[in-house]
Amino acid sequence: MPDNEPPSVPVPDYRPVERFWPYVDLPEAPTDEELAALDPELAEALFGRPPLPFSVSLEFPVFDGDDYARAVGMARASAEYREIGSGASMRHRARFYPPDAARLRDLFAIVGRHDSCEVLVDDRPVPYARELWLPLLWFLIP
Numbered sequence: 143m144p145d146n147e148p149p150s151v152p153v154p155d156y157r158p159v160e161r162f163w164p165y166v167d168l169p170e171a172p173t174d175e176e177l178a179a180l181d182p183e184l185a186e187a188l189f190g191r192p193p194l195p196f197s198v199s200l201e202f203p204v205f206d207g208d209d210y211a212r213a214v215g216m217a218r219a220s221a222e223y224r225e226i227g228s229g230a231s232m233r234h235r236a237r238f239y240p241p242d243a244a245r246l247r248d249l250f251a252i253v254g255r256h257d258s259c260e261v262l263v264d265d266r267p268v269p270y271a272r273e274l275w276l277p278l279l280w281f282l283i284p
Contacts, residue, residue, distance in 0.1 A: 179224075182265040197221070198246060198271075198279060199262040201235040202253040213252045216245065235262075243282040250276060 177185070185192075200217070204210070217223055217236035224235045238246040253259045254272070261271035268275065 194264070195239055197237050197239050197264060198275065199235055199237045199265060200246070200249055200253060200259060201226075201233050201262060202256060202259040203233050204230065205253075205256055209252045213249060216249045216252070220245065220249075237265075240279065240282050243279045246276075247280060247283065 180188075202213070202217075214234060217234045220236035221239050221242060222237035226233045226235060236249060238249075250259075250261075260267060261276060262268075263271055263275050
């Protein structure tokens, strides 16, 4: 074998397909359902802050009692409703805008007695949300 000749490399009998199954058929852009299910903080980081009006959200867990079904029904009737998690760690999040202050007050009367109920102003926990922001919204009730 001369010094300048490259070594012989065996040629395979077949050529593998250059695709990654099962990921071939996935869309490149997320669907509308996937975008709606994003956590608000993640959506803000990815797409910027959308121009939404002022809102107050109540987030509460599953609890025992007769009022649970009524509270979930009232939450589903809100401007925007989401279920976060599953099983025992499932939480309900209901968003209310200022014209819906009376419905927010009615739902808070049921779920507000639980310490695990969170009040979010524009999807963020803020200090004194229960003690200051909610009573300020009650002034909007005719």
